[in-house]
Each structure stands twice: as C-alpha cells, then as structure tokens.
Amino acid sequence: MNTRIRRTAVTLAAAAVLPLALSACSDSGSDSAKSDSSSKASASASASDDGMTGAGSTTAADKPFGAACSAVPKDGAGSFDGMAQDPVATAASNNPALSTLVTAVKKAGLVDTLNNAQNITVFAPTNDAFAKIPKATLDKVLNDKAQLTKILTYHVVGKQLAPADLEKGSYETLEKSKLTTSGSGESYTVNGSAKVVCGNVKTANATVYIIDSVLMPTS
Numbered sequence: 001m002n003t004r005i006r007r008t009a010v011t012l013a014a015a016a017v018l019p020l021a022l023s024a025c026s027d028s029g030s031d032s033a034k035s036d037s038s039s040k041a042s043a044s045a046s047a048s049d050d051g052m053t054g055a056g057s058t059t060a061a062d063k064p065f066g067a068a069c070s071a072v073p074k075d076g077a078g079s080f081d082g083m084a085q086d087p088v089a090t091a092a093s094n095n096p097a098l099s100t101l102v103t104a105v106k107k108a109g110l111v112d113t114l115n116n117a118q119n120i121t122v123f124a125p126t127n128d129a130f131a132k133i134p135k136a137t138l139d140k141v142l143n144d145k146a147q148l149t150k151i152l153t154y155h156v157v158g159k160q161l162a163p164a165d166l167e168k169g170s171y172e173t174l175e176k177s178k179l180t181t182s183g184s185g186e187s188y189t190v191n192g193s194a195k196v197v198c199g200n201v202k203t204a205n206a207t208v209y210i211i212d213s214v215l216m217p218t219s
Contacts, residue, residue: 065163065186068126068197068210071097080201087115088122088206097210100130107142108149114156120206121157121171123179123190125214126197133214150175154217160207163188163200177217191215 064072064080072095073079083091089111092098101124105111114122130138141148154175161171166181166188173179181190188196194213201208 062200062202064198064201066196066198066210068097069201072198072201083208084202084204086204088117088120088203088208089114091203092122092124092208097126098124100127101125104130104142104148104152108145108152110149110152115205117156117158118205119160121159121161122206122208123155123157123194123215124208124210125155125194126210126212129194129211129213150217151214154179155215161209162207166196166199166209173217175217179215 069080073082076082076094077086078094078096082094085091086094089102089105092105093102105114114120133141141151154173154177156174157171157179158174159171161169161181163186167184169181170178171181179191181188182192183189183196186199188199188209190196190209190211194211194215196209197212198210201210
C-alpha cells in the first residue's frame, strides 16, 4: 500500500514539473528568435546605408564643376545630360559658348575624326578664348587648314582624364607634342595659363574641360 502511494506522488510531481519545463524552453526559443530577427534587421539596415552612401559619392565625383558651368543650358541637347548622349563634336555644336570652336573644327574637317574617336579628352576653348586672338590673326588661322588642324589636335589627348589626373600631369596630344596640367579641387590650369572654367563634362565618347584660352603647340 505504501509503495503505491509513493508511486502516485512521484507521478504527480513529474506532471507538475513538465509544464514549467516546456514553458521555459518556449520562452528561450522566443527570445532567441527575437534576437536573430533583430540582428538580421540591423544587418539589412547597415547594408542599405552602405549602398546609399556608395551611390551618392560616385554621383558627386562625376558632376561637372566650375564657374562657367552655370551658363550651360539646364535641359535640351546643350545641357549636360544632352551632351552626354552625343559624340563630342556634335555635343559641342549644341553648346552656344563653343560656337567658334565648332566653326574651326568644321573648317579643319575634324568633325568625323572627333566623333569617331573613343575615350578621349578635349580641352575646349570658349568663344571668349578665341576672342583674345586678334581678329586678323584668327581669320588667317581659320583659313589655313594645316595650321588650324595642328592647333585643334593639340587640344585633344588620346585618353580620358579625370579631374585627379590634372593635378600634375603631362600628356601627349593628337598633334604629338605634350601639354601640361596642374591644380587641385576645382581649380586647374593647362600649360600654366589656360584656366578650366567648366570641367569634367561628359559626352558619349569624351571628357571635356572647357578653358578660357586657346592652347598653342610649341613646335
């Protein structure tokens, strides 16, 4: 009789402990799940933040810079977005500030040469840059195809240059002699005197740096 009583007591005790054990396991699993969920959410947010930061910095690095950039049309073929769709000679023809350069390029027969080239850099003098040259001298050059071609090809480098490449550089031009660049930030000069007034302008096949003086080859 005593043996039966003891067995019954043990059974009742086990029945009382079992729900408590199950409850503890359930709470522990829930806390673990919550912790995993929180960690995953934090990692996801971090990845998202890193992605946005990276995209933002890349976009900023690709933007044109310089005081004269404000004169570029905000939309249409002559805007930065419009110029990016066309090869360089065509893109320049849509920018009113480069009309004299475009006339010179046409007279030299270089439109197709520039439009068909790949990954080049063009230092593009503004109309005001050409206006610094005495009219008689400019008219003479515009009517001398060989001399005009020599001058214009001196403004073209056979690879694309980023702003950082201009800090201290020496580059061979399509004319075969070299030009030099120097500066930092958003302030650069070519051959020590021509200032970049609107730089890092992208076209379909070139990077353009608009300058305030016409470059003259030394030879």
